[in-house]
Amino acid sequence: MCGIVGYIGQSDCKEILLHGLEKLEYRGYDSAGIAGIDHTGLHISKEKGRIADLRQIVVDSFHPFIGIGHTRWATHGAPSKKNAHPHQSSSKRFTLVHNGVIENYDLIKHSNLDHIHFISDTDTEVIVQLVEKYVEQGMYVEEAFRHSLKRLHGSYAIGLIDAQDSDTLYAAKNRSPLLVGLGDGFNVITSDAIAVLQITNQFLELKDQEVVILKKDRVIITDLYGEIQERKPFTTQLDPSDIDKGTYPHYMLKEIDEQPMVLRKIVQRYQDENGQLIIDREIREAMQKADRIYMIACGTSYHAGLVGKDYLEKFSGIPTEVHIASEFSYNLPLLSQNPLFILISQSGETADSRSVLVKVKEKGYPTLAITNVPDSTLSRESDCTLLLHAGPEIAVASTKAYTAQIAVLALLAVDTAIQKGLPLDFDIFSEFGKIATVMDGLIHNKEIIAKIALNYLQHTRNCFFIGRGLDYYVGLEGALKLKEISYIQCEGFAGGELKHGTIALIEEKTPVIVLVTQESVNLNIRGNAKEVAARGAHVCVIATENLTMDGDAYVLPKVYEPLSPLVSVIPLQLLAYYAALQRGCDVDKPRNLAKSVTVE
Numbered sequence: 333m334c335g336i337v338g339y340i341g342q343s344d345c346k347e348i349l350l351h352g353l354e355k356l357e358y359r360g361y362d363s364a365g366i367a368g369i370d371h372t373g374l375h376i377s378k379e380k381g382r383i384a385d386l387r388q389i390v391v392d393s394f395h396p397f398i399g400i401g402h403t404r405w406a407t408h409g410a411p412s413k414k415n416a417h418p419h420q421s422s423s424k425r426f427t428l429v430h431n432g433v434i435e436n437y438d439l440i441k442h443s444n445l446d447h448i449h450f451i452s453d454t455d456t457e458v459i460v461q462l463v464e465k466y467v468e469q470g471m472y473v474e475e476a477f478r479h480s481l482k483r484l485h486g487s488y489a490i491g492l493i494d495a496q497d498s499d500t501l502y503a504a505k506n507r508s509p510l511l512v513g514l515g516d517g518f519n520v521i522t523s524d525a526i527a528v529l530q531i532t533n534q535f536l537e538l539k540d541q542e543v544v545i546l547k548k549d550r551v552i553i554t555d556l557y558g559e560i561q562e563r564k565p566f567t568t569q570l571d572p573s574d575i576d577k578g579t580y581p582h583y584m585l586k587e588i589d590e591q592p593m594v595l596r597k598i599v600q601r602y603q604d605e606n607g608q609l610i611i612d613r614e615i616r617e618a619m620q621k622a623d624r625i626y627m628i629a630c631g632t633s634y635h636a637g638l639v640g641k642d643y644l645e646k647f648s649g650i651p652t653e654v655h656i657a658s659e660f661s662y663n664l665p666l667l668s669q670n671p672l673f674i675l676i677s678q679s680g681e682t683a684d685s686r687s688v689l690v691k692v693k694e695k696g697y698p699t700l701a702i703t704n705v706p707d708s709t710l711s712r713e714s715d716c717t718l719l720l721h722a723g724p725e726i727a728v729a730s731t732k733a734y735t736a737q738i739a740v741l742a743l744l745a746v747d748t749a750i751q752k753g754l755p756l757d758f759d760i761f762s763e764f765g766k767i768a769t770v771m772d773g774l775i776h777n778k779e780i781i782a783k784i785a786l787n788y789l790q791h792t793r794n795c796f797f798i799g800r801g802l803d804y805y806v807g808l809e810g811a812l813k814l815k816e817i818s819y820i821q822c823e824g825f826a827g828g829e830l831k832h833g834t835i836a837l838i839e840e841k842t843p844v845i846v847l848v849t850q851e852s853v854n855l856n857i858r859g860n861a862k863e864v865a866a867r868g869a870h871v872c873v874i875a876t877e878n879l880t881m882d883g884d885a886y887v888l889p890k891v892y893e894p895l896s897p898l899v900s901v902i903p904l905q906l907l908a909y910y911a912a913l914q915r916g917c918d919v920d921k922p923r924n925l926a927k928s929v930t931v932e
């Protein structure tokens with residue numbers, strides 16, 4: 333969701349900005365723009381649509397040595413050229429890009445800027461107009477910038493340039509991601525390190541309500557009152573090849589294929605040389621103290637949390653609730669005496685989850701983040717973190733992070749059981765080893781799923797996924813995957829619940845994907861499959877080999893049953909992928925969606 337990149341140095345940075353924006357495309361966007369200063373002055377180009385469209389309008393003769401770029405995911409105002417960033421002050425002296433939401437923009441507009449003619453419908457434009465207003469009142473630019481920021485309520489990552497001073501790039505951050513990248517003779521700002529990885533691997537982390545003054549050879553960080561803040565640089569562990577699509581047609585397919593490798597990496601990272609689990613002492617203590625766990629997440633991460641609840645209750649005996657972050661934040665339920673909050677988030681930047689984190693931290697409750705991104709906001713602000721080690725996930729539809737979340741939640745539950753001396757009848761690492769091999773096989777034979785997609789989904793306008801127990805949770809994820817990238821309307825349902833209303837939607841040929849991996853409910857879900865078949869549904873059963881029957885569409889190898897979601901989700905991810913492909917959809921960048929949802 334919205335991405336920022338900015339550069340100050342000696343070289344022509346046009347390509348650095350455009351390339352950076354391309355690397356930020358995965359976050360989701362609907363318009364983009366760049367602005368910069370070269371020896372002829374300030375130039376600005378912005379366009380609705382893709383970076384490729386923006387490239388068309390950026391003139392060859394433009395060679396900026398300072399510049400800012402932005403991908404916009406519309407919040408205030410429709411996706412359009414007019415609302416695309418960068419935005420300019422009335423005199424065009426100041427040019428600014430912004431990621432986040434300014435909650436009091438309307439108030440500022442009417443109380444401070446009522447004489448200004450606004451060009452766009454965005455909340456962002458008030459920031460750049462405020463800076464100009466304070467400069468006109470006699471403040472230095474830096475002072476005016478800080479003064480403007482103090483007026484803002486909401487989230488922001490900002491890059492600002494001044495047409496009268498090509499030696500300074502201004503930036504600021506509050507609750508939206510922004511990093512400073514350090515180079516030899518240049519410095520950069522970016523929403524994500526991957527956007528500038530080709531020019532630097534040295535970064536400075538910024539805290540909320542910090543302001544940065546970047547020159548080509550130095551960087552000064554202050555708070556909103558101008559107090560200098562010391563910061564040590566860190567070297568990112570990201571490898572440029574991690575974000576390369578290689579020979580794959582889509583990131584999503586690459587990331588589906590990476591799942592066995594990710595599972596093996598999780599084993600490497602969480603197992604010591606004696607075969608024992610490595611979990612921080614702080615996390616173990618928090619798990620021992622907790623009388624109830626509250627898992628907070630959104631979308632796919634929420635679905636992984638549902639599976640994780642099963643593990644935490646069955647293996648480690650801790651009552652667990654799973655909540656959708658955006659609901660929890662404003663409807664806090666009655667909490668137990670000693671709750672532990674686990675925030676599950678691939679990106680670690682999701683605003684809905686962060687909003688819960690802020691609220692529960694205010695109440696003094698312990699927090700644990702399970703995330704893929706080590707320096708992300710959730711990771712930094714939670715008491716402890718468990719990392720997914722899935723590598724960068726670029727496709728908007730999450731795949732490898734989902735299986736990594738389930739694997740890490742299983743490890744946490746098993747570790748807690750071991751610490752409590754509870755009996756376990758399996759060795760998690762050897763089960764993960766077997767599952768990685770099973771995943772390899774499913775991925776190798778993916779063309780079977782391509783045929784199933786053709787057979788069941790090519791012409792449908794809707795689809796249902798049913799299952800019971802863990803299969804229900806995996807069905808929810810299968811339905812989300814399919815709807816978000818193929819735009820087929822689909823829902824996941826608990827098999828037994830269909831007949832209480834939803835079965836009314838079953839018509840001749842409605843596809844119903846049935847998951848059968850749980851022995852204890854095998855007969856029940858088969859019964860539910862018959863109910864929909866009797867009403868004309870086109871039933872596609874995906875069953876484990878020990879539970880399969882004649883006529884099933886796809887057979888899964890048997891694994892340790894509680895861990896079956898790690899396996900059964902793979903055909904569902906592939907089904908979504910092929911259905912989207914067959915319908916000509918943009919698999920990696922589905923419409924209206926953003927990878928990192930940094931607004932509430």
Ligand code: F6R
Binds near residue numbers: 631633682685730731
């Ligand atoms: C779906 C998907 C989203 C995310 C959700 C939360 O494929 O990726 O549903 O899971 O937006 O994002 P994170 O996990 O980054 O908090």
